[in-house]
Amino acid sequence: MLTLEKLSAGYGRMRILHEVDLHVGAGELVALVGANGAGKTTALRSICGQLAPHSGRIVFDGADTAGRRPDMLVRDGLVHVPEDRALFGTLTVEENLRMGAWTASAGDTTTRLDQVYELFPILAERRGQVAQTFSGGQQQMLAIGRALMAGPRLLLLDEPSTGLSPKLTWTMLDAVREVRDTGVSVLLVEQNAKQALAIADRAYVMESGSVVLSGGGGELADDERVRKAYLGL
Amino acid sequence: MTDTAVESRPPTRPAGPAAPPLRPQNRQFAVLAVLVLLAVPLPLILPPAQGAVAVRILIFLIMAVGWNIMSGFGGMFSFGHAAYFGLGAYTSAYLLVEHGVSPWVGMAAGMVVAAAVAMVIGYFSFRYDLKGAYFALATFAFAEMLRLITTSSDAVNGAVGYQVPLIQGSSVGQLQFPAGSPAYFWIALVLAGGAVALSILFRHSAAGRYVVAIRDDELAAASVGAPVMRHKLLTVALSGAITAVAGAFYTQYYLFIDPQLAFGSSVSIEAIVTAVIGGIGTIWGPVVGAVIVGSLSDVTATLLATPPEFLSFLQGRSGLDVILYAVMLILIVRLMPKGIFGTLAEKVAERRRR
Amino acid sequence: MSVLELSGVDKKFRGLHALSDVEMSVSEGEIVGVIGPNGAGKTTLFNVICGALKPDAGSVHFDGSDVTGRKPEKIARRGMVRTFQLMRPFASMTVAENVSLAAQHHTRGPERLRERAMEVVERVGLTEWAHRRATELPTAGLKRLELARALAARPRVLLLDEVLAGLLPAEREPVLDLLAELRQQDGTTLVFIEHIMAAVMRLSDRVLVMDQGAVLATGTPDEVTADPRVIDAYLGEEPTPHADA
Amino acid sequence: MTATIDSDAPETRAPSATVAVLKRAGVVGALVAVAIAVALIQSGSGIVVWQSVVTGLLTGGLYGLIAMGLTLIFGVLDIVNFAHGAMLAVAMFLSFGVVAVTGLHPYLTMLVTVPALFLVGALVHRGLLSGAGGATLENQLLITLGLSLLLENGLLLFLGAEPKNVTLPGETHLDVFGAVVSGSRLYAFLGAVALGLVLYWMLQHTRLGTAIRAVASNSPGAELVGINVRRIHTLTFAIGAACAGAAAALAVPLLSVTPTLGEQFNITAFVVVVLGGMGNVVGALVGGLLIGLVEQLTTIYLDGQSSLLGVFVVFVLVLFLRPQGLFGRRT
Amino acid sequence: GCGGSAPSGAAGDAAGSGDGPVRIGALHPVSGSMAVDGLQMRRGAQLAVEQINDSGGIASLGGREVRLATADTQGKPEIGQSEAQRLISDGAVGLIGTYQSSVSSNVAVVAERNEVPFVMDVTASDEIFQHGYRYSFRVQPGSAKISESAAEYLEQVSEQAGKPAERVAVLHEHTDFGTGAADAFETAAEKLGMEVGPRISYDATTASDFTSQITQVKASGADVLVVAGYYGDSLLIAQAVDAVKPDLDAVWGVSNGAYDQPKFVSDAGELGDRYFSTNYHFDAQNPETRRLREEYRQRFGAPMRTGAVLSYDAVQAIAAGVEEAGSTDPAAVRNGIARAEIDPLTVGDGPVRFGPDGENVNSAAVLMQIQNGRVKQVYPPEKAESDPDYSVAW
Ligand SMILES: Nc1ncnc2c1ncn2[C@@H]1O[C@H](COP(=O)(O)OP(=O)(O)OP(=O)(O)O)[C@@H](O)[C@H]1O
Numbered sequence A: 001m002l003t004l005e006k007l008s009a010g011y012g013r014m015r016i017l018h019e020v021d022l023h024v025g026a027g028e029l030v031a032l033v034g035a036n037g038a039g040k041t042t043a044l045r046s047i048c049g050q051l052a053p054h055s056g057r058i059v060f061d062g063a064d065t066a067g068r069r070p071d072m073l074v075r076d077g078l079v080h081v082p083e084d085r086a087l088f089g090t091l092t093v094e095e096n097l098r099m100g101a102w103t104a105s106a107g108d109t110t111t112r113l114d115q116v117y118e119l120f121p122i123l124a125e126r127r128g129q130v131a132q133t134f135s136g137g138q139q140q141m142l143a144i145g146r147a148l149m150a151g152p153r154l155l156l157l158d159e160p161s162t163g164l165s166p167k168l169t170w171t172m173l174d175a176v177r178e179v180r181d182t183g184v185s186v187l188l189v190e191q192n193a194k195q196a197l198a199i200a201d202r203a204y205v206m207e208s209g210s211v212v213l214s215g216g217g218g219e220l221a222d223d224e225r226v227r228k229a230y231l232g233l
Numbered sequence B: 001m002t003d004t005a006v007e008s009r010p011p012t013r014p015a016g017p018a019a020p021p022l023r024p025q026n027r028q029f030a031v032l033a034v035l036v037l038l039a040v041p042l043p044l045i046l047p048p049a050q051g052a053v054a055v056r057i058l059i060f061l062i063m064a065v066g067w068n069i070m071s072g073f074g075g076m077f078s079f080g081h082a083a084y085f086g087l088g089a090y091t092s093a094y095l096l097v098e099h100g101v102s103p104w105v106g107m108a109a110g111m112v113v114a115a116a117v118a119m120v121i122g123y124f125s126f127r128y129d130l131k132g133a134y135f136a137l138a139t140f141a142f143a144e145m146l147r148l149i150t151t152s153s154d155a156v157n158g159a160v161g162y163q164v165p166l167i168q169g170s171s172v173g174q175l176q177f178p179a180g181s182p183a184y185f186w187i188a189l190v191l192a193g194g195a196v197a198l199s200i201l202f203r204h205s206a207a208g209r210y211v212v213a214i215r216d217d218e219l220a221a222a223s224v225g226a227p228v229m230r231h232k233l234l235t236v237a238l239s240g241a242i243t244a245v246a247g248a249f250y251t252q253y254y255l256f257i258d259p260q261l262a263f264g265s266s267v268s269i270e271a272i273v274t275a276v277i278g279g280i281g282t283i284w285g286p287v288v289g290a291v292i293v294g295s296l297s298d299v300t301a302t303l304l305a306t307p308p309e310f311l312s313f314l315q316g317r318s319g320l321d322v323i324l325y326a327v328m329l330i331l332i333v334r335l336m337p338k339g340i341f342g343t344l345a346e347k348v349a350e351r352r353r354r
Numbered sequence C: 001m002s003v004l005e006l007s008g009v010d011k012k013f014r015g016l017h018a019l020s021d022v023e024m025s026v027s028e029g030e031i032v033g034v035i036g037p038n039g040a041g042k043t044t045l046f047n048v049i050c051g052a053l054k055p056d057a058g059s060v061h062f063d064g065s066d067v068t069g070r071k072p073e074k075i076a077r078r079g080m081v082r083t084f085q086l087m088r089p090f091a092s093m094t095v096a097e098n099v100s101l102a103a104q105h106h107t108r109g110p111e112r113l114r115e116r117a118m119e120v121v122e123r124v125g126l127t128e129w130a131h132r133r134a135t136e137l138p139t140a141g142l143k144r145l146e147l148a149r150a151l152a153a154r155p156r157v158l159l160l161d162e163v164l165a166g167l168l169p170a171e172r173e174p175v176l177d178l179l180a181e182l183r184q185q186d187g188t189t190l191v192f193i194e195h196i197m198a199a200v201m202r203l204s205d206r207v208l209v210m211d212q213g214a215v216l217a218t219g220t221p222d223e224v225t226a227d228p229r230v231i232d233a234y235l236g237e238e239p240t241p242h243a244d245a
Numbered sequence D: 001m002t003a004t005i006d007s008d009a010p011e012t013r014a015p016s017a018t019v020a021v022l023k024r025a026g027v028v029g030a031l032v033a034v035a036i037a038v039a040l041i042q043s044g045s046g047i048v049v050w051q052s053v054v055t056g057l058l059t060g061g062l063y064g065l066i067a068m069g070l071t072l073i074f075g076v077l078d079i080v081n082f083a084h085g086a087m088l089a090v091a092m093f094l095s096f097g098v099v100a101v102t103g104l105h106p107y108l109t110m111l112v113t114v115p116a117l118f119l120v121g122a123l124v125h126r127g128l129l130s131g132a133g134g135a136t137l138e139n140q141l142l143i144t145l146g147l148s149l150l151l152e153n154g155l156l157l158f159l160g161a162e163p164k165n166v167t168l169p170g171e172t173h174l175d176v177f178g179a180v181v182s183g184s185r186l187y188a189f190l191g192a193v194a195l196g197l198v199l200y201w202m203l204q205h206t207r208l209g210t211a212i213r214a215v216a217s218n219s220p221g222a223e224l225v226g227i228n229v230r231r232i233h234t235l236t237f238a239i240g241a242a243c244a245g246a247a248a249a250l251a252v253p254l255l256s257v258t259p260t261l262g263e264q265f266n267i268t269a270f271v272v273v274v275l276g277g278m279g280n281v282v283g284a285l286v287g288g289l290l291i292g293l294v295e296q297l298t299t300i301y302l303d304g305q306s307s308l309l310g311v312f313v314v315f316v317l318v319l320f321l322r323p324q325g326l327f328g329r330r331t
Numbered sequence E: 001g002c003g004g005s006a007p008s009g010a011a012g013d014a015a016g017s018g019d020g021p022v023r024i025g026a027l028h029p030v031s032g033s034m035a036v037d038g039l040q041m042r043r044g045a046q047l048a049v050e051q052i053n054d055s056g057g058i059a060s061l062g063g064r065e066v067r068l069a070t071a072d073t074q075g076k077p078e079i080g081q082s083e084a085q086r087l088i089s090d091g092a093v094g095l096i097g098t099y100q101s102s103v104s105s106n107v108a109v110v111a112e113r114n115e116v117p118f119v120m121d122v123t124a125s126d127e128i129f130q131h132g133y134r135y136s137f138r139v140q141p142g143s144a145k146i147s148e149s150a151a152e153y154l155e156q157v158s159e160q161a162g163k164p165a166e167r168v169a170v171l172h173e174h175t176d177f178g179t180g181a182a183d184a185f186e187t188a189a190e191k192l193g194m195e196v197g198p199r200i201s202y203d204a205t206t207a208s209d210f211t212s213q214i215t216q217v218k219a220s221g222a223d224v225l226v227v228a229g230y231y232g233d234s235l236l237i238a239q240a241v242d243a244v245k246p247d248l249d250a251v252w253g254v255s256n257g258a259y260d261q262p263k264f265v266s267d268a269g270e271l272g273d274r275y276f277s278t279n280y281h282f283d284a285q286n287p288e289t290r291r292l293r294e295e296y297r298q299r300f301g302a303p304m305r306t307g308a309v310l311s312y313d314a315v316q317a318i319a320a321g322v323e324e325a326g327s328t329d330p331a332a333v334r335n336g337i338a339r340a341e342i343d344p345l346t347v348g349d350g351p352v353r354f355g356p357d358g359e360n361v362n363s364a365a366v367l368m369q370i371q372n373g374r375v376k377q378v379y380p381p382e383k384a385e386s387d388p389d390y391s392v393a394w
């Protein structure tokens, strides 16, 4: 579904990622963990087309994404939930969700809206509320809901548990798993390594812009080096 | 489980460039001196009509230097510099016509008044944290208020404005010379040179460095001890004072001032256009801009008044010169988004780096 | 004697309680680590201390005098200087100019100023970059620049916001050494926010743990890392098996 | 965003926003009432003040009408479009031309001016304002300024400066409790209200409108849901220009059509935009009415002063007290 | 050639020594908001030059031709000043212009310092003539003169109609032009025993509706409304008068930019009927004027305005000055102009003759009224095409 080949990227001349190789298979939930500033977000930004790579290739669904803007990639089914959620703060919940389905037909919009409301009932309850008055956790749900509205085939999630209480974190990660179970591939960036690894099929560990470890989710969770890389313990 | 060795970042430490001179202003002063010296014989060479254009260029230059200090170095985009220009013009005209005060004293008084008003406007705008387009519109509103108030205020002759009385012969003290006298150009040259010198001095002073840092990042500057409000006020005061010089000299050269000429929005626009075309936030941008903008309208007018053969169909079509001017304006901005000097300087710097 | 003292500090952003009733006291020459989950309010705390934000309630005392709500530049000039988590270089200036700007309020004359700046630049290891534009620096360089700029302002209390984040383990060492040396040689008091626990453990005399805008715990590094509340809120524990996992 | 959120705040905040707007509207209304009362004392003639109020509101409608396109552009694109007045002039000439050639009813010329200006707007945005050259405030200012000079003098060059006038067929005057209201002004006012409502409806209830608001609210976010942000920008600019087209057809019976007529409205329109809150079309309408009133009352308060003085004083006060405008949100 | 190739040195050299055409400089705003009038005036001057050449050029110089050197002031004083300088250094023996008082003020100074005569065609401000300039002349009556005539005519016409004006409301634009006219009118009217009030000023650049001002006039019970304004605002005022229908005996333009224009008649239609205007005006009784205006209409497809006729007269004045002086030395031309007498195509009390202050001693204002869709001269009787109809249309 998604393959990064020796991807280097960064901001301006500043290079953050160094020759990253990474793969997400169809229907796979892959976790990407690493410390603050390791470059996880930068990797996601490059994949979704916000950031032009310095070198290397990003192949999505068999095609190189070079030169494609995020809105084009959304049409192909690659949807990114950014770290800052990028919600439309002045729009209502329902408007946010409907905007999520910008590329979809009217019929799809209605069915997906129902699905999202079923997944996050709180959103249905608050459908008329303006997004910027939402709490952090609610905003995070809305962001994921909005992404699902586009009917993604590959979902990039950047720290969806940020700002969530432990309980909500589990709800969230459960939801992510449910999404995966419907056949959507997921690339999940989480600082919350422990929990991310628990649900992931496979995982990569990143440090200072490079992938330093990879393997099955469970395997990595037991790895001493992962504990060290993540918590510094 | 795959395992990759921990890679460290490749060492990308180039040998740094050499230290810049300790006093970069020295070179700029040298360039300024050369420019001034080159300009001195101009009024003797140029035909009188072009001599007048040259003086106009110098007035634009002073205005643009003033604007650039506040909006270029300081990043506070003023759309109301007519206020300071007008205060300079009116203060000197008022003192001269109503009280017979020498225009030189009037000029100094105008600088003080303009600086004070700039600080008041600035204080309120900064206090209420107006930024970007809002700050620009606020400065515009103040300039317009001054225009409207002078227009209806009998104390300064209302809409009629002031006409500077003609004297016989020439007098440096009265700042008046026969028509076409090179003295006007020379005095303007000294004033403009002084303005540029001030802007060089300011840019490299401790205050100037603070101001640039505040423009780049206000909070970061404050966090290392830059007194923000004080330096912003200092900047607008200096900017206002320099612009007032242009206003006072304008009055003495053109011998006539009215509210529209002094405080009209076209004055503010001229200051902006000149500085932006030249290169905002640079020492030489306003200089380059003044030469280009100041002569642009003359060139287009001359071209259209007596067009070359293949353009003869243009002769006498009104509005065409302004259209030409507008097209050039848009082209320059589109092609050189950092102004003529700014863009060229960047290109040179880039080439040097390679 | 405590050089920095916070009592009852409260800060709200609209409905968001970013700091609630924070008490904190730092003694002269002490090194205090501040940890806590993302969004716990650590940076906000620094912002309040240094005058970038006015607290809604409570007071900040520096060196015995009340500096609550004073302007950032006043506080900086008195000797309490901070760095920024999201680096904020002066984009139009070179590295050396960035640093000398911070030194210019206590240094006269361009030669002295340049010497000062170059000393500091050297100290953080940016000598090769001294005369390049600050924006050309890589992340690690920018972090160093943040540190250098703060040092150049001659701090007595230095507040560091994640200066190690983004540095390779190898790159962290000299910075840690520098910080230790600062206290030793100059007697600087350090308060630092950090997620890299190894550094927190090694450097701090005392650790302050924040969560949801409040102080969750304080103590020595060992005490804190053993505190179940801290493990629960920040460090995390062994994965708990989930319902259907 | 972890820290505590007051648990029931979200529910209460949505309605409280409307309450706040209503409260603000109340304050504004009260201030206006006081201003009118003072004017009454000052002038001593009820009918004069009443006529001023009516005239102020009618002229205000015209200002609101002209400001609507501007506020859309300002709010979504952050572009201070100095060429808006010139585009209005272009549209007025077009309207005049259509009336002169075909004898169409002036209001029907909207069928021509709106699409034409839409096209002009799209071309201007694509050609001049998008991309790096049009990125900074000062560059936008110079480009739109150059454009306004270009349009004004283009009109002058090809159509001459002779003022052109269009009369409304069947112009009437109504008597509203003693105040005189001319039909054309009333229709323009109603047109402004209608256009405001149409725009409001478009922005609030259509897919495109929601997308425009989405782009204004968070353009990276909009890109991430598949919206072509640049296209929306161009579209918004074009719609803003088309509003000038609509305004032109409504205002053409009221004004002498000259190449420079836009200058007169540019500044007032900017004041109205800031007053109403950027991007807020209904705010623009309200702001317009307010400015219309302020102008009229200024002439009563300050005899011999330009009515603009009052406008600027109000403008500066609003900027200081509420930089986000009367009905805008602070970002 | 262009300015750049003009010879340097004292102004007048080129003209004095050359034997090419005699250059007369014409400065008008042919771009910007005043462009219509500017263009009209430039063409008027052009027609004068052609007329002079057709009738044999300057006789005292052996039939040398005259040429018009034109310049666009853009309505800006500083452009006007540098353009004036350019024309002078290109060898102009005299200048005409400039329509706007602020531009004329600047050009007058340039003329004075270069010692080149400057004959103003349209320039309302009287201020310029208070400095004792030797080289400034003006063909049109000054603002004060027009206003005084307006008051006088008002008194006489209203008296004759049996409805003597007692209370006069004044509506004027708020800059130099309108305020000056209103001030002078007020002084003169009060001297004649009329009461002036209310006086209402407005900003012509922003005003777009005058209903409340006219309501104020209506409420005041004034019986005459004096309007001193430009074209657009005066038209709006007429529309407001039509809407409010105040109880007036007459609407009385003073130096008004609209009420004596054929264009106003077509733009305002019925509303403008019976409006009065006191202003300088082309002499509708003079067959020469008729011929000229006819030619203008044929050549340029628009009616010739008074401003253009004044420019025609101004060029004639300079040509007469050259003729009189027999020289192209500007200083000599100046003296020639001061001595010359020219038959004007504008209304006057006699030939154009300049007094020591530079003003045309025989300039005069005439009262016009819109009657049956035409602008007619109605007062004083010796200039009248028909009798004034002291009444209103509504
Ligand atoms: N817009 C930007 N411009 C310049 N540098 C940036 C920008 N965004 C991020 N960086 C830098 O790139 C580096 C990697 O950042 P990135 O956000 O990818 O890390 P991350 O692994 O997602 O960290 P976190 O866990 O804190 O989200 C950081 O050092 C950061 O400072």
Ligand SMILES: Nc1ncnc2c1ncn2[C@@H]1O[C@H](COP(=O)(O)OP(=O)(O)OP(=O)(O)O)[C@@H](O)[C@H]1O
Residues within 6 Å of the ligand: C013, C016, C018, C036, C037, C038, C039, C040, C041, C042, C043, C044, C045, C085, D001, D002, D003
């Ligand atoms: N200016 C502001 N306006 C509104 N909310 C803010 C503002 N600054 C911070 N916040 C919010 O306050 C909370 C605390 O933020 P703060 O930056 O202090 O966290 P932190 O502890 O430094 O987190 P991190 O470890 O991610 O840096 C966050 O929810 C943040 O979104």
Ligand SMILES: [Mg+2]
Residues within 6 Å of the ligand: A040, A041, A042, A083, A158
């Ligand atoms: Mg991240």
Ligand SMILES: [Mg+2]
Residues within 6 Å of the ligand: C042, C043, C044, C085, C161
């Ligand atoms: Mg932080």
